[in-house]
Amino acid sequence: MGSALRKIQFGRESTAGSKVAATAKIMGALTMEEKLTLHRPDEERGSLADVHRTLITGEDVDLSFEGDMTFEQVMYFLNMGMLQKLEGDTSTPSEAKEDNNSVFTDLTNAIDDSTSTYVTIVGFVAAEDKILVGSASKFRAIKIDMGSVVNAETSTVTVKCSDGASGWLACTLVQDTTLSGGASLAQDGTIEFTPNASWATDTIDSDDEYWVSLEFSANLTSNIRITELYTISETVVWTFEPSWTSANTPQSFTIEYGDDVQEHETEYCVARSIEISGAMDDVIKLKAEMFGRNFAADTYTSLSDPSSITPAAANKTTLAIDAIGGTIGNTPKSSTLVDFSWKFESGFIPSKHGGANSYFDLVAEKKKKLVVSATIVFNSGTEAQRLIWEAKTRQLFRIETTGASPNKLTLDFAGVYTSWSSLEERDGEDVVKVTIEGEYDTTDTLYTTVVVTNEVASLI
Numbered sequence: 001m002g003s004a005l006r007k008i009q010f011g012r013e014s015t016a017g018s019k020v021a022a023t024a025k026i027m028g029a030l031t032m033e034e035k036l037t038l039h040r041p042d043e044e045r046g047s048l049a050d051v052h053r054t055l056i057t058g059e060d061v062d063l064s065f066e067g068d069m070t071f072e073q074v075m076y077f078l079n080m081g082m083l084q085k086l087e088g089d090t091s092t093p094s095e096a097k098e099d100n101n102s103v104f105t106d107l108t109n110a111i112d113d114s115t116s117t118y119v120t121i122v123g124f125v126a127a128e129d130k131i132l133v134g135s136a137s138k139f140r141a142i143k144i145d146m147g148s149v150v151n152a153e154t155s156t157v158t159v160k161c162s163d164g165a166s167g168w169l170a171c172t173l174v175q176d177t178t179l180s181g182g183a184s185l186a187q188d189g190t191i192e193f194t195p196n197a198s199w200a201t202d203t204i205d206s207d208d209e210y211w212v213s214l215e216f217s218a219n220l221t222s223n224i225r226i227t228e229l230y231t232i233s234e235t236v237v238w239t240f241e242p243s244w245t246s247a248n249t250p251q252s253f254t255i256e257y258g259d260d261v262q263e264h265e266t267e268y269c270v271a272r273s274i275e276i277s278g279a280m281d282d283v284i285k286l287k288a289e290m291f292g293r294n295f296a297a298d299t300y301t302s303l304s305d306p307s308s309i310t311p312a313a314a315n316k317t318t319l320a321i322d323a324i325g326g327t328i329g330n331t332p333k334s335s336t337l338v339d340f341s342w343k344f345e346s347g348f349i350p351s352k353h354g355g356a357n358s359y360f361d362l363v364a365e366k367k368k369k370l371v372v373s374a375t376i377v378f379n380s381g382t383e384a385q386r387l388i389w390e391a392k393t394r395q396l397f398r399i400e401t402t403g404a405s406p407n408k409l410t411l412d413f414a415g416v417y418t419s420w421s422s423l424e425e426r427d428g429e430d431v432v433k434v435t436i437e438g439e440y441d442t443t444d445t446l447y448t449t450v451v452v453t454n455e456v457a458s459l460i
Contacts (some may be wrong), residue, residue: 006030007452008065009256009303010076012086012459015052016252017268017293017361022301023460026076027066027309028286032257032264034295035060037075037358042436044375059358060350061266061292063255064443065158069276071407075238075287078249078450079459080202081346082209082270083238086251087190087458089377090143090230095134095207099123104132108228118147118227119379124220126155134209135227138199141192141232142212144178146221149226151185155218159193162211164200171196184216185224194456195234232457235406241449244440247365250348256300263300264294270348270363274421276411278314278337284401284409289409291350293359310403314339321385325443330410338375338411338431340399342411344448345369365398370413370438370448372397378423386432389417390440396446406453413448414441 009022037058065077079085079106109117121131134143157176160168160235165179177189184191191214200213242248256265269292278284312451320329347368350360376382388395399411419435440447 007257007259009301011256013252013254013267016363019254019265019267019294022254022303025303025306026065026067026073027070027306028065029452030255030257032255032266032295033062035062048443056358057293057370058352059293059362063266063269063290063292065286065288065290066418067286067407068308069284071403071409071452072306072309072456074276074286074409074452075356075456075459076253077271077274077286078238078452079242079276080253080269081250081288082242082248082346082450084251085166085238085240087141087143088232088400088456089239090133090232091142093231094209094231095133096229097132097205099130099213100133100285101128102375106228107131107229110226113228114169115145115227116136118225121150121175121220121226122222122234123177123222124216124224126219131214132211133231134204134211135231136209138210138234139197139212139231140195140234140236140455141190142214143190143232144226144228144232145188145228146178146185146315148225149221149223150187150387150444151183151221151224152181153218153221154182155184155220157184157191157192158215158217160215161196161199162202162204163198164202166202168213169196169198175458177458184188190232190458192232204360210450233344233454236454236457238452239449239452240451242368242447243276244447250346250363251296252363253284254358256298258300262343263298264295266295267297268293268360268363271346272348273343273345275343276409277339277341278312278401280315281315284311284312284314284317286298293350296458312403312407312409314401316403317399319374320398322396322397324394324414326396328409328444328446329400331448335374335382336379337374337399338426339376340372340374341401342372343415368447370415370441372399372413372436372438373432373433374414374436375426375431378432379423382432385417386420389420389434392416394441395442396444397436406455408451408453410451410453411448412445412446414444415439415441
């Protein structure tokens, strides 16, 4: 294969293990290796001993990714190894209304944060009607949970925002994942858009908000039900934190890999481990060890290159350490961090059961583990940390790196020092190498949380 022509492409699986077309091109380097378990019986057959027959008794695929940690794409890997999360953090809008030919109806049950209530859109006429969503601050997406009656009529959505003077400005539609079979509002999903630069607050039906109008190209199915509406802010926050009281479900992906000669792909891809690391004068790096199944030759999904990929610089990374019960990130250790590695073992493993195939059919979950290593400058504050290492006292840690606004990556965790090196020298400074292992803290209800801040509202 020609390395310059290689491509890595991910497709989000709505049903785990059901192969899908790719929707995103991932920047980095990948290996994808099919692993076959062979039975070669040891038999007494004279000259045919050991070469009589072979049976494939198991099949797996191992995948390994390395590349720059980018603010726009790290969420794909966090989905595979920490938490299934397809949209950024949501909030409840201030207002939602149906505009039925200039007669307004408050959609109260769609913004009451209760999935047991819903609103019914009786008869939506495309030429006259709109769904309006208002918020005190600007947003870039609307997440919609549909009820038991969805739209089945072929239609597309147009997004507009208020101009502050009872007019409407065109917004650019990024994606509509409520679309299914050519019909918008046919399933739960997110309508993401690029707001018009002249968006301003406006008063509609006595309510002053930043308003967005959802308009549709055709009449919708009568009596569709909307359970909940949420907004995703203009600066999007993604929070990944595994549950410690219930089973976690990773988001599986179909991965396409190869070049212009041959593409191979594998389904049901989940991460065994994720490592985020950085050292001065370099970018933050991302590694992921994954497993999948059903390795096969196929053809690439045609995709464009990502429009924006932003690596993170390690030099813009800081370390903060706080006592249990304090405010995490409140006590930065300036001029201290030299390099770091945050490695999370997901606990996800392939699980096989009797059936028609030799590959796994479920993903099981074992114990998770977090190990963080770092090189830090030795000073009076570091000496205080050495005493804490000796006492094996649990603490709160934050490693945070920032990029061009609003990009930010925050690694929060509770843990204890498990190793502390002797003094070493680096460029004329005394440094020590330390290891921290994650340890759940009940006071702060924290093991580890990853927060990504960017302008990506949902995974394509």
